[in-house]
Amino acid sequence: MTSATASDAFAAAAQRRPRLMLVVLCLALFLPGFFSLPAGDRDESRFxxxxxxxxxxxxxxxxxxxEEERNKKPVGIHWAQAATVHLVEAAGLGSRRDIWAYRIPSLLGAITAVLLTxxxxxxxxxxxxxxxxxxxxAGTMVLMVEAHIAKTDAALLAAVTAAMGLMGAAYLQPSGFTARQxxxxxxxxxxxxxxxxxxxxxVALLAGITLAVVDRGRAPWLRALHPLWGVPLMLLIVLPWMAAIGIATEGRFFAEAVGDDMLGKVGSGDEKHWGPPGFYLLTFPIAAFPAGILALLAARGVWAERALPRTRFLLAWIVPSWLVFEAVATKxxxxxxxxxxxxxLLAAAWAMDPLRLAPPRWLAILARVLVAGVALGLSAVALLVPWLATAHEPVGAFLSVPFAILLAVLTWRAMAAARWARAAVLGVLAAIPLYASVMEFTLPRVEPIWIAPRLQAALERVAPGLPAARxxxxxxxxxxxxxxxxxxxxFLRRGEDAARFLAEAPGRAVAVGNRALDDFRREAATLGIAPRERDAVxxxxxxxxxxxTLHIFTLD
Structure with a gap:
């Protein structure tokens, strides 16, 4: 089957049963690695x-x-994760020890966002x-990654897509917008x-302000949204938890979530994630790989149609929020x-418009180079990371090479012929085996980066059934x-603390990092104990x- 036939067959099947095909596409993109990747540090494991x-x-x-309070993020994703873990346990499919049970809200959020789009x-x-x-x-690399991580962003995307899609309907046809919507x-x-x-x-507020300014104060869509009872409805969802968490933490949640977490990210690069303005534009070809590159090609044509209501609304959705994210120090x-x-939506509308404004030739060439470069770069990372960690590569890393080349060739040829929609479809379909080779057959097999599972296994060998408190x-x-x-x-800060912890009570074990080993042994000698090294990770x-290197010690 040729690439053109494959894309045409997918398009035909998708038009007959679009939602079913989108769900199947999402599962093909998101499930590899979903069950096999261990819990990642730090955000996923924290959540x-x-x-x-x-x-x-x-x-x-x-x-x-x-032992620490987690006063940084609201509770919504935790309720969703708790619900899915309960369902998994009730069905006998797993337990709360399985990280994939906590990833289900992210998977469902990503699929829901695609369906709502x-x-x-x-x-x-x-x-x-x-x-x-x-x-x-569905094919964007950033959403594929977020669907694998047990945190907020894929679920948030579903909520934002629902809200903004409805806001767009109110903007385009306020008279037909119902109270239910x-x-x-x-x-x-x-x-x-x-x-x-x-x-x-x-996102909604910035879009609304932008539209009001561009439309010179005319906002019939605002009346259609019924803010007089809509805002109280939104607050009715939020305020009970806000009151409960304020009382439970004596106000500490708001001081830490707003003062430390949110304002810290605005004013400085939180947790070493600083980036300059323009960071998101420069990294967009990677985050939106493989098909999102069409957005750059469509930019001139989209701007030429900015007077169209649909284009005006979608630009109002994108531009002010994007500028805010670029201005925030943490990236x-x-x-x-x-x-x-x-x-x-803007990129796809441009790609399927027979009267579209063609991109400059240099930009079309650059787009081909970027897609091919990201595909080959992803394969190179799949080869390089295992080699640096283990001095050999798993089979999946080698599989990524032909899949990356296939994606690069298919999209290059379609884009060279200005078949932009076909290039997008082929890119997404070719991303399925490429992502699978990395997420399922490479990363889970790079054992050195997954320290916690091997530490747990070593503890089971050394001290079976040891309570975590010991x-x-x-x-x-x-x-x-x-x-x-x-x-x-x-969690012990220094090697001396580890020696004291071990000496305080019988039946304990410690894992001492290589940098703290000398201090641990010196303090153990001072305390008159003779720790025995039982294993090392x-x-x-x-x-x-x-x-x-974590050295595991006991006293027996």
Whole structure:
């Protein structure tokens, strides 16, 4: 089957059963690695561990990770994760020890965002461009990654897509917009607040202000949204939890979530994730790989049509929020994800328009180079990471090479012929085996970067059934350790602390990092104890970018 036949066959099947085909496409893109990737550091393990401790404690309000309060993010994703874990356990499919059970809300959020891009996007750009846009969104690397991570952003994308899709319907046809649709808009915003605070309302508010300015104060769509009862409806969803968490933490949640977390990210590069303005534009070809590159090609044509209501609305969805994300000091690739449905809808509408304004020749060539470069670069990373960590590559790393070449060749040929929509479809379809080779057959097999599972296995060999409260660790205070071994695990700051912990009571074990080993042995001699090294775990802490050896000691 030729590439043209393959893309045509997919398009024909998708038009007959569009939602079914989009779900199948999402599962093909998102499931590889979903079950096999261990819990990642740091965000995923923090979210999952907070949910696990919520389940264990039965407290649905206060969040903790180990001994510390987790006063950074709202509770919505934790409720969703707790619900899916309960369902998994009730069905006998797994337990709260399985990280994939906590990833289900992210998977469902990503699929829902794709389906909503199609369903609500049809009113904005038409059925066929909306279908292409949904497929393009599904294939983006940033959404594929977020669907694998047990945190907020894929679910937030679903909430934002629902709210903005409904807002777009109100903008284009305010007279036909119903009270039920308005209620759904405010409910989506309320859910968005429970997931990630002000992001969802911010996107809608900035879009509304932009439209009001561009339309010179005319805003019949605002009356159609019924804000007089809509805002209270949104607050009704949010305020009960806000009151409960304020009382439970005596106000600490708001001081830390707003003062430390949110304002810290605005004013400075939080957690070493600083980036200059323009970061998201420069990294867009990677984050939106493979088909999102059409957005850059479409930019001139989109701007030429900015007077069209649909284009004006989608630009209002994208531009002000994107500028805010560029201005914020902390930069992470997924921060601009709430704008991606609008980006893909504009790009798809341009790609399927026979009267589209062609991009400059240099830009078309650059787009081909970027898609091919990212594909080959992803394969190179799949080869390089295992080699640096283990001095050999798993089979999946080698498989990524022909898949990357296939994607590069197929998209290059289609784009060279100015078959932009076909290039997008082929790119997304070819991304399926490429992503699978990396996410399923490469990364889970790079054992040195997955320290916590091997540490747990070593502890089982050394001290079977050891309670987490009797285990201490230095030099690796990562939340994945808590998730694998237990919330009562003691994080010890120095080697001396590890020796004292071991000496305080019988039946204990410690894992001492190589950098703290000399201090541990010196303090043990001072205390008159003779720790016995029982095992060692060698690995690479990718959050700190350095090799690590954990030496496991007991006193017996």
């Amino acid at each position: 999952a561990q907070a949910t696990r401790q919520m389940l264990d404690s039965g407290d649905p309000v206060r969040l903790r990770v180990g 199609f369903t609500l996007g049809r009113r904005l750009v038409g059925p066929r461009p909306a279908l292409l846009a949904a497929a393009m969104l 308005a209620a759904l808009f405010w409910i989506a915003l309320g859910i968005g607040v429970l997931l990630k605070g002000p992001i969802a309302p911010m 992470l690739p997924h921060y601009t994800l709430p704008t991606y449905p609008a980006v893909m 285990f201490g660790i230095t030099s690796h205070a990562e939340p994945s350790t808590l998730f694998r071994i237990g919330a009562e695990t003691r 060698h690995g690479f802490n990718y959050t700190r970018g350095r090799a690590l």
